[in-house]
Amino acid sequence: MMSTLVASKAMLLRDLRRSIRRSQDLAQSLIFFVIVITLLALAIGPDDQIFTTIAPAGVWIAILLATTINLERMFLSDYQDGTIELLLLSSASLPALVAAKIGAHWLTNACPQILMAVIVGAVLGLKTDVLVALGLSLLLGSPILSLIGGVASALTVGLRGGALLLSLIILPLYMPTLIFGTAAITNAALGLPIEAELFFLSGVAVLSASLAPFGAAAALRIRLS
Amino acid sequence: MDFSRLHKYASPMHFYSWSLAVAPWLGIACAVLFVVGLAGGLFYAPPDYQQGESFRIIYVHVPSAWMSLFIYMVMAGAGALGLIWHVKLGDMIARASAPVGAWFTFLALATGSLWGKPMWGTYWVWDARLTSELILLFLYLGYIALQGAIEDRRTAARAGAILALVGTVNIPIVHYSVEWWNTLHQGPTVTKFDAPSIDTSMLIPLLVMSLAYTLYFCTIVLVRTRCEILEFERNTTWVKQRAAGVNAV
Amino acid sequence: MDTEFFAMGGYAFYVWTSYGLSAVVLIANAIGPRMREKSLLKKIVQRTGDE
Numbered sequence: 001m002m003s004t005l006v007a008s009k010a011m012l013l014r015d016l017r018r019s020i021r022r023s024q025d026l027a028q029s030l031i032f033f034v035i036v037i038t039l040l041a042l043a044i045g046p047d048d049q050i051f052t053t054i055a056p057a058g059v060w061i062a063i064l065l066a067t068t069i070n071l072e073r074m075f076l077s078d079y080q081d082g083t084i085e086l087l088l089l090s091s092a093s094l095p096a097l098v099a100a101k102i103g104a105h106w107l108t109n110a111c112p113q114i115l116m117a118v119i120v121g122a123v124l125g126l127k128t129d130v131l132v133a134l135g136l137s138l139l140l141g142s143p144i145l146s147l148i149g150g151v152a153s154a155l156t157v158g159l160r161g162g163a164l165l166l167s168l169i170i171l172p173l174y175m176p177t178l179i180f181g182t183a184a185i186t187n188a189a190l191g192l193p194i195e196a197e198l199f200f201l202s203g204v205a206v207l208s209a210s211l212a213p214f215g216a217a218a219a220l221r222i223r224l225s
Numbered sequence: 226m227d228f229s230r231l232h233k234y235a236s237p238m239h240f241y242s243w244s245l246a247v248a249p250w251l252g253i254a255c256a257v258l259f260v261v262g263l264a265g266g267l268f269y270a271p272p273d274y275q276q277g278e279s280f281r282i283i284y285v286h287v288p289s290a291w292m293s294l295f296i297y298m299v300m301a302g303a304g305a306l307g308l309i310w311h312v313k314l315g316d317m318i319a320r321a322s323a324p325v326g327a328w329f330t331f332l333a334l335a336t337g338s339l340w341g342k343p344m345w346g347t348y349w350v351w352d353a354r355l356t357s358e359l360i361l362l363f364l365y366l367g368y369i370a371l372q373g374a375i376e377d378r379r380t381a382a383r384a385g386a387i388l389a390l391v392g393t394v395n396i397p398i399v400h401y402s403v404e405w406w407n408t409l410h411q412g413p414t415v416t417k418f419d420a421p422s423i424d425t426s427m428l429i430p431l432l433v434m435s436l437a438y439t440l441y442f443c444t445i446v447l448v449r450t451r452c453e454i455l456e457f458e459r460n461t462t463w464v465k466q467r468a469a470g471v472n473a474v
Numbered sequence: 475m476d477t478e479f480f481a482m483g484g485y486a487f488y489v490w491t492s493y494g495l496s497a498v499v500l501i502a503n504a505i506g507p508r509m510r511e512k513s514l515l516k517k518i519v520q521r522t523g524d525e
Contacts (some may be wrong), residue, residue, distance in 0.1 A: 047467045151391055155384050159374045168370050169388060172363035176402035183406065198281050204398065211394065215387055218308070266477075278483035285496040328499050336492040343488055441500060448507040455514045459521075469519040 001080035015104030056185035133188030152217035260438035265430030297325030304386025316382035321449035
């Protein structure tokens with residue numbers, strides 16, 4: 001038990017340190033996110049009214065795409081250099097180690113994106129209520145994306161055409177999160193309560209957190225057997 | 226005791242012979258049910274007082290929609306059998322079911338949209354059920370794509386089982402959220418697919434057709450599982466002997 | 475079997491396309507696997523003969 005905790009913590013810190021070393025990956029995904037928002041603005045035109053109504057959907061779609069692109073990297077380098085095989089042999093529980101990896105991925109990929117989304121939202125002139133709803137819905141929704149994404153990433157790690165396959169598998173599973181995430185922001189814009197949506201997102205996040213590490217661990221075992 | 230019997234029936238070799246004996250009878254029963262169901266649906270059921278003759282699409286739409294969900298459950302269940310209890314036959318049945326399920330989902334979407342045109346005025350409406358079916362189709366296609374990407378059949382089947390299980394947890398969430406999304410954006414639309422009190426003369430053909438579709442799936446999945454067995458076990462002696470025997474006759 | 479039956483009260487196109495499409499898909503899915511099984515058996519025999 002103790003060794004599992006220690007090992008997971010070590011795993012988390014190692015992944016965090018590595019992502020900080022490779023900060024260009026991080027910067028790229030943030031730039032990608034901003035580019036998608038810009039494309040959306042260009043496609044809609046400079047009409048502020050329309051843009052503010054569509055912005056929540058745009059931000060969420062941009063987050064989904066950026067997450068999907070990042071997911072391929074979750075287990076890839078460990079798969080290539082053989083670290084995963086060592087993890088499979090280790091005495092610490094694999095789901096706990098996988099959970100640490102997913103957590104590190106969330107901290108280094110999703111958190112900066114959430115921050116960026118709120119900043120972009122503020123720059124675009126969203127109202128405070130809407131900004132709060134945006135931040136909260138992303139904060140509760142993005143762990144779901146990372147957790148379910150972890151299972152899909154483990155299933156497809158190292159496969160030919162992995163990125164496209166991964167998005168084909170993962171995007172349908174993301175639809176409920178998208179629906180409730182954007183609904184929270186839309187409600188906030190209309191001055192309606194957003195608790196129901198946030199409760200739903202928290203519920204799914206807890207469900208995913210309790211199941212996904214086991215699924216991802218099983219997926220890694222199968223892929224490497 | 227019970228368990229050893231299960232393993233005997235779940236051995237691919239035993240299943241192969243058993244399915245050869247059973248499939249034709251299932252097929253005949255299925256054909257009879259189709260004839261009865263189609264006669265009932267097209268001739269004996271009276272036209273709907275609101276939708277006229279167009280409601281007869283129900284007899285091909287609802288069974289397809291029912292099969293699309295049922296087959297996903299079969300796929301996930303058989304996959305779990307292979308994944309958790311290492312029953313090889315489970316892997317094979319799961320792989321055999323997926324394409325059939327995807328086709329039924331496609332049919333449910335196509336017939337739903339053909340039914341929607343005279344009712345709604347357009348082929349596609351973001352109706353909760355059509356949208357859920359569309360997402361279900363994406364789930365099937367993701368499963369099939371994953372099967373195609375992994376070379377080793379056994380690994381592919383087990384990886385697919387995990388995906389199918391994740392999908393199974395997701396399906397009720399998808400269904401609920403789409404329904405909720407639909408009422409939020411369109412107001413509670415009276416969906417035309419709801420038949421609050423369906424007349425017995427309309428209901429019986431529907432039940433017969435649903436049973437016919439279910440038997441159709443059972444028959445097809447037996448044949449498809451046999452193909453999977455031949456692919457999985459092509460290097461075993463019994464498969465070689467059987468292939469030689471069949472071709473000699 | 476009169477024309478009135480085929481007209482389906484003006485909904486002929488929708489009703490018959492639905493039934494036709496379903497029939498095509500069901501029949502194709504019934505025939506396909508049987509042909510695949512035959513060709514698989516043939517292939518296995520050929521491979522065994524080659525050895």
